[in-house]
Amino acid sequence: MKGRVVLLDHLEGRAAAALMVDGALQDVLIDAPDGMAPGVGAIAWGVVSRRFGGQGGAILNLGDGREGYLRRAKDMQPGDALWVQVSGVAEPGKAIPVSENLIFKSRYAIVTPFAPGLNVSRAIRDDEERDRLLEIAADSRANSDEYGLILRSAAAGVDADAIYDDIYAMCKTATMVVEQRDGPPEWLLDAEDAHALAWRDWSEPDPDEVIQQDGCFADHGVLDAVEAVLAARQPLAGGGHAYVETTRALVAIDVNTGADHSFAAGLKANLALVRDLPRILRIKGLGGQITLDMAPMPKKERRKVEDAVKKAFRQDGSDVVVAGWTPLGMLELTRKRDRHPLARIWPSA
Structure with a gap:
């Protein structure tokens, strides 16, 4: 294919x-199966139930028996109500990460209520196209004191009417949500389906x-391909392999050179893992703390591997922070949990 x-x-x-x-x-x-926490993008009208003074966060009642954790809630008090959007996926039994910054994202546009301003994706570099898209944005319903608008890179070259329709649909959905300004906690908008x-x-x-x-x-072989990715052992280009295993605390990845015993085998296997790591983590739906137990290589090569990690995730568009190397020679990363782990929701898993 x-x-x-x-x-x-x-x-x-x-x-x-x-x-x-x-x-x-x-x-x-x-x-996700019925009964699991709503996915990223779902919106609720939440009520603050308690605050964490030292951390500056708060627990919110989101309705339907679910709680959310708002990281920045410095000036909020129990009983305060606000719109919040699911921003990540929590471990079972933990509060759902939420944000008070609402975004309504579609194919061509992102609408941001209460954050006015017009922008075009920096990935669009042609000046004439940027000017065209800015004119479309300025003529759209989102050009107001209450809405902000970002035109995504996918809008480049697209007919103006299609972009207007996309913006209109997002503004209509946003208006429906923000009309809710009081009442008990409840879910206002579901996350989009697959x-x-x-x-x-x-x-x-x-x-x-x-x-x-x-x-x-x-x-078309998708089921077999998914089963292969769900396995702990992942083959790497060049003949090496890695084991990707999860614990409650972190994701542990062990890199092996395979049959290659040359002096450069460790570096080659590590670079092969790094180049494929965004795809592996994305499909597996893994995030949080990630520890890479690299194949043996000279310390002078660490910078090369670290730069390759940053490049790979930057090209992938993933939200990743490279924390650095431990005294034992492991590389630590953190990646946003933006979907349920596939092993938890895949039918045959």
């Missing part, structure tokens, strides 16, 4: 989407083919 292909299927009645590039799995999404997320986030570059048919995962 050549080219960039998006596949849309249903597994156990849940929407699922996969992105394949030249037959290799690049990403997979599936709706098919909507695929349409929104895998549109650039445009896929060569979109296959929307129940059973297409099995027909």
Whole structure:
């Protein structure tokens, strides 16, 4: 299967989407089973139930028996109410990370209530195209004292009417949400399902083919590819391999050189792991603290590996912080938890 292909299927009645590039799995999404915490992007009208004075955070009642943790709640008191949006995924039994900064994201536009301003993605560098998009933004409904607007890189070259429609839909949804200004805690907006997320986030570059048919995962090798990624042992380019294993505290990754016993084998295996690490973590849905137990290599090569890590995640667009090397020679990272771990929600896992 050549080219960039998006596949849309249903597994156990849940929407699922996969992105394949030249037959290799690049990403997979599936709706969480009923009863799990809402995904990133869901919005609730929350009420502060208690504060953490020393930490500056607060626990909010979000309705439906769920609690959220708001990191910056310095001036809030119990009983205060506000809109909050799910910003991450928590471990079972922990409060859901939420933010008071609402964003409504679609294929071409991001609308930000109460944060006015017009912007165009920095990835669009052609001056004429930036000017065209700024004119569209200025003429749109989002150009007001209450809404801010960011036109995404996917908007480049797109017909103005399609962009206007996209902005209008996001503004309409935002208005519906912010009309809620009092009352008990309740969920106002669900997170988008896997098919909507695929349409929104895998549109650039445009896929060569979109296959929307129940059973297409099995027909095109997606199920086998997912099972391979869910395994702890991950093969690396050049013959090495890595073990990716999770604990409650962190994600542990052990890099091995395989049959290569040359002087440079350790560096080659480490670089191979680093280049594929964003894809592995993305598909597995892993985040939080990540510890890389690298294959043996000279200390002078550490900077090269660290630079490769930063480059790989920057190109991937992931929110990652490189914490540095431990005295035992391990490299520590932190990655935002932006989806449920796949092993927890995949039907056959």
